[in-house]
Amino acid sequence: xxxxxxxxxxxxxKVTLRLNPQQLDLVDRTVARLGLADRPALVRLALAETDAxxxxxxx
Amino acid sequence: xxxxxxxxxxxxxxxxxxxxxxRGQVLRIEQVxxxxxxxxxxxxxHDYKEFMHCGRTRTVHGFRPTAGHFLWSAPPRENAMLYxxxxxxxxxxxxxxxxxxxLYESAYGFHDHTNCHDIQAEAQREYGLTPxxxxxSFNFFMWTEVQQDGTVAITRxxxxxxxxxxxxxxxxxxxxxxxxxxxxxxxxxxxxxxxxLTVWEASDADLAAVPAxxxxxxxxxxxxxxxxxxxxxxxxxxxxxxxxxxxxxxxxEQPVEVSLSADEAAMLDRLARRxxxxxxxxxxxxxxxxxxxEARFLTAANGAPSMETDAV
Numbered sequence: 528x529x530x531x532x533x534x535x536x537x538x539x540x541k542v543t544l545r546l547n548p549q550q551l552d553l554v555d556r557t558v559a560r561l562g563l564a565d566r567p568a569l570v571r572l573a574l575a576e577t578d579a580x581x582x583x584x585x586x
Numbered sequence: 587x588x589x590x591x592x593x594x595x596x597x598x599x600x601x602x603x604x605x606x607x608x609r610g611q612v613l614r615i616e617q618v619x620x621x622x623x624x625x626x627x628x629x630x631x632h633d634y635k636e637f638m639h640c641g642r643t644r645t646v647h648g649f650r651p652t653a654g655h656f657l658w659s660a661p662p663r664e665n666a667m668l669y670x671x672x673x674x675x676x677x678x679x680x681x682x683x684x685x686x687x688x689l690y691e692s693a694y695g696f697h698d699h700t701n702c703h704d705i706q707a708e709a710q711r712e713y714g715l716t717p718x719x720x721x722x723s724f725n726f727f728m729w730t731e732v733q734q735d736g737t738v739a740i741t742r743x744x745x746x747x748x749x750x751x752x753x754x755x756x757x758x759x760x761x762x763x764x765x766x767x768x769x770x771x772x773x774x775x776x777x778x779x780x781x782x783l784t785v786w787e788a789s790d791a792d793l794a795a796v797p798a799x800x801x802x803x804x805x806x807x808x809x810x811x812x813x814x815x816x817x818x819x820x821x822x823x824x825x826x827x828x829x830x831x832x833x834x835x836x837x838x839e840q841p842v843e844v845s846l847s848a849d850e851a852a853m854l855d856r857l858a859r860r861x862x863x864x865x866x867x868x869x870x871x872x873x874x875x876x877x878x879x880e881a882r883f884l885t886a887a888n889g890a891p892s893m894e895t896d897a898v
Contacts, residue, residue, distance in 0.1 A: 537852035542867045544875070545839040554842075557879065567844040570871060573878035574846075578853040584881065585857070 602764025700767030
C-alpha cells in the first residue's frame with residue numbers, strides 16, 4: 528500500500544488479480560451459475576453492479 | 587398425536603439435573619416464582635464430545651436466541667441439537683459464560699458459593715463427566731446487553747410464574763439445566779428460586795414446527811477424523827509420526843488478467859478502497875469482486891453459517 532489518493536487515469540487498463548484455488552473455485556461456480564463467458568466477465572459484472580448500487584449498499 | 591407426559595420435577599435452588607432427552611422429546615423449563623435464570627448444557631447422549639456450542643449458536647442467531655432458533659453443536663459437527671420451540675419471555679443470553687467459584691471468590695470474597703460451573707459439574711458427574719467437560723452455558727431468562735464500548739452487562743429480568751421455554755430434541759441428548767447460583771447479582775434479581783422441568787413426547791404439531799435444514803458434507807462425524815481416538819491422558823506429547831495434512835495446502839495464487847474499458851477503469855477508480863490498498867488495482871478489484879459476491883449471494887450474516895445453502 529502506498530498512494531492513498533484516487534487514481535486520476537480512467538483509461539483502459541489491464542488488471543491482474545491473483546486468486547488462490549479456493550477463490551477460483553467460487554469464481555468458476557459463479558461464472559457457471561450466471562452463465563457468463565469467463566472469469567474476467569464475472570469481475571467486470573461485479574464492478575458494474577457495485578458501481579450501480581447505492582453507496583450505502585456497499586460495505 | 588398430542589403431547590404425552592414423560593416426567594415432571596422441581597429443580598431446587600443450587601442444583602441441576604442431567605436429563606436424557608431423546609430425539610422427539612420436548613423439555614419445558616418453567617418459572618415457578620419468576621425471575622430465575624437457568625443455565626443449560628447439552629451433550630450428544632451417545633458421544634459426549636459433541637456438545638452444544640454457544641459460539642456457533644450466537645453466530646447464527648445473534649446474542650438473544652429465542653423461539654424459532656436452534657441450539658447448535660460445536661465444529662466440526664455443527665448439528666442442530668435442539669429446536670427452540672417456545673419462549674414466553676423472549677430474552678435469553680449466549681454472551682456470558684457460566685458463573686464460577688473464581689468469580690465469587692475474586693469479586694465477592696466467598697470461599698464457597700453456589701455457582702453454575704460447579705452445579706453443572708456435579709450434575710454431569712452422574713454421567714461420568716468431569717469439571718473440565720462443563721461448557722459455556724445457554725442462559726435462559728437471562729437479560730444481558732452489549733454496551734457502546736463493547737463490554738457486556740447483566741440487567742434484571744422480569745419473568746413471571748408460568749413463563750417457560752421449550753426445547754425439542756433433534757438428536758438424543760443429555761440436557762443439563764441448573765438453577766443459576768447467582769444470588770448476589772442481577773441475573774435472577776438477587777434471589778434463587780426453584781424452576782419446574784417437564785418432559786413430553788412431542789406432538790405432531792411440535793415436530794412439524796421444525797424448519798428443514800440442509801445436511802452438508804462439512805458436518806463431520808468421528809469416523810471422518812484423522813484421529814478419532816479420545817485422548818485419555820492429561821499430558822500433551824508430540825507424535826513423532828505426525829505429518830501435517832492441512833486442507834488445500836499449498837495455496838498458490840494464479841493470475842487472472844482482466845481488461846477494463848475506460849468506463850470500467852473509471853468505476854474501479856470510484857470504488858477502489860485506496861485507504862486500504864493504495865494504488866494496488868489488483869487488491870482493490872479483488873475486494874470489489876468478493877464484496878459483490880457476498881452482497882449478491884450470501885443468505886446469512888457476514889461470517890455466519892447459512893441455513894439456506896445451495897451447496898452440494
